[in-house]
Amino acid sequence: MNPTTFEESGYSFTLVNIDCLRESTHFNVVMRLETSIEELLPYLAACLTGCTYVHGSGVINLMDEGHIVAIYPEQITLTDVRGAKEAAALCQSYYERILKVQARKDTITPLYEARLTLGVLDIYRMLPRTNCGICQLPTCMAFAAQVHRREGSIADCTPLLAEIGQAKYAQFLDRMRRNGYETPASH
Numbered sequence: 001m002n003p004t005t006f007e008e009s010g011y012s013f014t015l016v017n018i019d020c021l022r023e024s025t026h027f028n029v030v031m032r033l034e035t036s037i038e039e040l041l042p043y044l045a046a047c048l049t050g051c052t053y054v055h056g057s058g059v060i061n062l063m064d065e066g067h068i069v070a071i072y073p074e075q076i077t078l079t080d081v082r083g084a085k086e087a088a089a090l091c092q093s094y095y096e097r098i099l100k101v102q103a104r105k106d107t108i109t110p111l112y113e114a115r116l117t118l119g120v121l122d123i124y125r126m127l128p129r130t131n132c133g134i135c136q137l138p139t140c141m142a143f144a145a146q147v148h149r150r151e152g153s154i155a156d157c158t159p160l161l162a163e164i165g166q167a168k169y170a171q172f173l174d175r176m177r178r179n180g181y182e183t184p185a186s187h
């Protein structure tokens with residue numbers, strides 16, 4: 001399927017079919033900004049809870065309700081979007097956030113030091129990634145997102161300890177604790 005592009009005031013966005021199936025309703029979205037937000041990135045990073053940002057890298061990464069989002073000076077990419085309607089709402093929401101941060105820039109302390117929080121992808125990478133379903137969720141990514149939102153416990157992935165071993169498990173729990181997560185006692 002050819003990419004589909006929509007023009008809006010201040011930006012455009014393109015849906016890219018990720019499954020290479022004509023009937024697929026899952027897309028990646030590339031949102032192109034008419035004006036670069038390069039100078040705004042440290043201000044945006046200061047306002048986006050749970051994002052990962054290293055000043056000078058030119059990109060903010062975050063997980064937003066199951067979408068992996070990357071914000072660059074001239075474009076924003078979002079994964080796993082279900083069609084044009086959701087893409088339009090997400091793009092509009094990010095554009096409005098940009099305008100709001102721009103409008104109150106003088107009141108925001110920009111993030112010039114590295115902020116490498118424990119993001120959803122960090123949690124996901126620790127998991128067995130077998131999508132076994134023991135945690136009652138269909139995928140390990142869904143589980144990681146739930147834990148990241150503080151709506152689930154890492155202990156519910158019972159295969160994890162056997163998969164990574166006691167030492168690595170304890171280290172991971174310690175990192176979670178330092179990021180404000182409640183964790184089970186390591187054995």
Ligand code: SF4
Binds near residue numbers: 132
């Ligand atoms: S129990 Fe663990 S490995 Fe299995 S689906 Fe859930 S998160 Fe993935």
